Amino acid sequence: QVQLVESGGGLVQAGGSLRLSCAASVRTFSSYTMAWFRQAPGKEREVVTTVSWIGGTTYYADSVKGRFTISRDNAKNTLYLQMNSLKPEDTAVYYCAASRIVAPFNVYEYNYWGQGTQVTVSS
Secondary structure, rough: OOEEEEEEEEEEEOOOOEEEEEEEEOOOHHOOOEEEEEOOOOOEEEEEEEEEOOOOOEEEEEOOOOEEEEEOOOOOOOOEEOOOOHHHHHHEEEEEEEEEEOOOOOHOOOEEOOOOOOEEOOO
């Protein structure tokens, strides 16, 4: 059983910052590609950022590039998402996810999901 639990969401004004955390209960955390997805009302779930288990390669959606930073602490089995310069369009439920695929960018390629944490950005 793999368990992912997100935390750190909340309400913030535009231009503000939040840091999301995802605590993972897995046997070998370092062997998973980890990712943050988000889903806004009426929209499809979309990838925000990923960090691979090979070389720590990262990917960022164009909409968050330069504002969000993904990181992982394998010793603590924890994934982080630092979100700066938040915009109202960042409002969504944010999910952490895990995959054993080397370079997964699609929802169906992730087998394990957290429960989600709400991020609301007011203008």
